[in-house]
Amino acid sequence: MLKFNFKILFFLSFPLISISQVVNGNFEIVKSNFLPSNWGMNFFQPVVINTETGEVTADQIQYTWCIPSMVYASFEGQSGQYAMEISNAFNTTQNHVITGEVSIFSDATQDMPGWNPGVALGQFDEVSILGFHYKFLPVGNDIAQAQIQVFDAESNEIGSTNIDISGTNTDFQYIQTPILYTSNATPALMYIKFIMAKDGTNPTFGSRLIIDNVVTNLAALTNNANNTNTDVTIFPTFVEDEIFVYGNGQLDYKIINLEGKVIKQNSVQNYSNNYCKIEVENINSGIYLLTVNCSNGQFSKKFIKK
Structure with a gap:
């Protein structure tokens, strides 16, 4: 059986992206396959190869909805038309839950981060908080988690924070936390991830997490609601x-x-x-x-x- 579980091994340089709001942080850019642009999950369906016959059989995966993905667009936007939904899947062949997760990445033409999650930061981009609106609809006692890491040009981590998400929230809640920096080096790359089960907890099939309006600074909060006016x-x-x-x-x-x-x-x-x-x-x-x-x-x- 071949199963791939990609981790961050290295970072390539990306074209500069303006993130007064996180790239597609409001999830209004939706691709034809109903996946949100610039957000996705590395997942390859496990397969078994019979070395004698060469026959390949794949594990059977059950998804929460009819879309064969654990990350997809949602019509339940806090503002605008869309949000992003993350859910778990179930491997019926091996009888275990597959944890859903999603990472931001720079290539809008791809459906998953591949080897290079994260987006580059420009000289004047401000990354001081991680904030977002969310609904959480766990089936069990799930604890989801949001993560952000900030790296310098040498791929050294210089700041990070985590936010635990628990309890049932059928209406959108807003949450944010400051990023804790350990260095005064210039930020060069940002990595944001949402995962349906933080380390040490177990995911439940059917649990859903809906995310909208992801921001990394306070000023960006106001860009989501048409609330700027040059007369003021x-x-x-x-x-x-x-x-x-x-x-x-x-x-x-x-x-x-x-x-x-x-x-x-x-x-x-x-x-x-x-x-x-x-x-x-x-x-x-x-x-x-x-x-x-x-x-x-x-x-x-x-x-x-x-």
Whole structure:
């Protein structure tokens, strides 16, 4: 029996990809075979070769849906038309569950990562968090996991984080966690993976995980919902005590830290000359995201508190 289980052995250089949002992180690019572009799983059906007759027989694999894949597009998008669904399969010949997983990769023409999962990072790409919307529909006590690894140009890992996914969530939940960096080297490659059973746990056939809007920085969160508008302006972006927002009507704002926590929010109705002043003198130094909603539209922008 021949069975292939590919691991990451090396990384090739990829063309630069702009990831203000992760490449096809909203899964709206769907191929004709109903697989999401740039996401897939290495899987080859186990076969047995009779050395005397040369006859080849393949294990029988049962999939969750009629699509012969453990990764496919879903119509249950949190936003837009599509999301990505991952499920387990069942090897009826050997009577065991095959764990579903998916990795991001750069070649949109392929259905699986092959030897080279991951995507290249440009000089100004920001990779500070791993965040996504998800539904999890386990049949048993499954624990799925999201993983991100960041590498430098020499293929050394310089940052990573994992997110465990458990419990039953029939409505979309949002989750994110900061990436823990161990080096100040320049990030050159990013590897994202979702797996239906974290190490040490057992997968159950029939469990489903639906993922949408994968991002790697706070600013990218706002790109998924049509919520930018050039008529709304904030300044400065390097702040000591105050931020000014130019807008109209009632203005609702939130200030979010790198861990995704809302540390300040308010609704302001009366402000002069269309300029709303937001006090930030009591906020700790660091990088934040300011999201604004007013009659002009919606807008988000990063700022640095000195």
